[in-house]
Amino acid sequence: MEKSAIPPVISIISKKRSGKTTFIVKLIPELKKRGYRVGTLKHDTHGFEIDHEGKDTYKHKQAGSETVVISSPWKISVIKDVSEELTVDEIIQNYFTDMDIVITEGYKNAGKPQIEIFRSSAHTSLIYRKGEQHPLIAVASDTKLDMDVPVYDINDIRGMADLIEKSFFSR
Numbered sequence: 001m002e003k004s005a006i007p008p009v010i011s012i013i014s015k016k017r018s019g020k021t022t023f024i025v026k027l028i029p030e031l032k033k034r035g036y037r038v039g040t041l042k043h044d045t046h047g048f049e050i051d052h053e054g055k056d057t058y059k060h061k062q063a064g065s066e067t068v069v070i071s072s073p074w075k076i077s078v079i080k081d082v083s084e085e086l087t088v089d090e091i092i093q094n095y096f097t098d099m100d101i102v103i104t105e106g107y108k109n110a111g112k113p114q115i116e117i118f119r120s121s122a123h124t125s126l127i128y129r130k131g132e133q134h135p136l137i138a139v140a141s142d143t144k145l146d147m148d149v150p151v152y153d154i155n156d157i158r159g160m161a162d163l164i165e166k167s168f169f170s171r
Contacts, residue, residue, distance in 0.1 A: 006092055007039070007099045008168040010137075013108040013127060014117035019154065020105050023117050023140060030161040031101065036169075039099035041091060043106030051079055088112060101168060113137045113167070115160065118145065138163055 012020050012027075024040065031038050051058040051068070060068045061079060068079040086094075088110040096102045108114065108127065114134070118126050118141040128134040130148050139147055140154045152159050 005097070006089075007096060007101050009041075009088060009092060009102045009104060009110075009112045010164060010168070011088075011104040011107045011110060011112045011114045011135075012117060013106065013114050014119075015123045015127065017122045018117045018119045019122075020117050023115075023154070023157075024103055024105055026157045027103065027160060027164075030157050031164065034161065034165065036100040037098065039096040039102045041088065041096070041102055041104045041107070043104060050077070101164070111135055115140060117154065118142070119154065137167060 012024055014020050028038050028040070051061060057068045057070050057077075057079065066081045070077050088104060088107050092102055104110070104112065112135060114136050116127055116136055116139045118139055120141070120143040126139065126145070126147075128136050130146060136147075136149050138149050138160065139145060139151045140156070140160060141151055142154045145151045150163065152163070
């Protein structure tokens with residue numbers, strides 16, 4: 001893996017059940033089609049398990065290994081205990097320096113540029129309001145909104161990719 005400078009990070013944020021994941025899985029192929037290496041980072045405030053009982057890596061972890069790595073010719077996975085949550089910057093520096101851009105799902109308090117997803121059928125208000133100090137660069141919505149940042153139709157993935165390209169790359 002080639003190591004380079006720290007890539008730009010953009011956080012896709014919203015209240016629950018607004019479609020962050022759906023939006024991201026549409027945005028990734030559009031950015032890849034344009035030639036960018038895209039990494040993603042999902043924030044889970046509730047904790048998670050990716051290993052499954054009965055698997056060798058699960059047995060290693062249960063036996064007390066604080067870091068478990070499984071590697072194949074096609075991918076690598078790391079399970080590592082941490083004493084406190086790592087910052088977005090620490091995670092990016094450790095795992096994403098070979099990417100052109102990193103898209104986070106969540107991390108609304110990380111201070112990174114953000115795109116807020118707003119679905120009127122799920123919520124009555126946005127996280128941010130017009131005139132507030134915020135790291136918001138755009139909103140993707142299924143309804144017209146009066147904001148001090150560009151508002152895109154929630155399905156305008158090409159338009160949002162254009163904004164990301166214009167904001168972070170000099171192509």
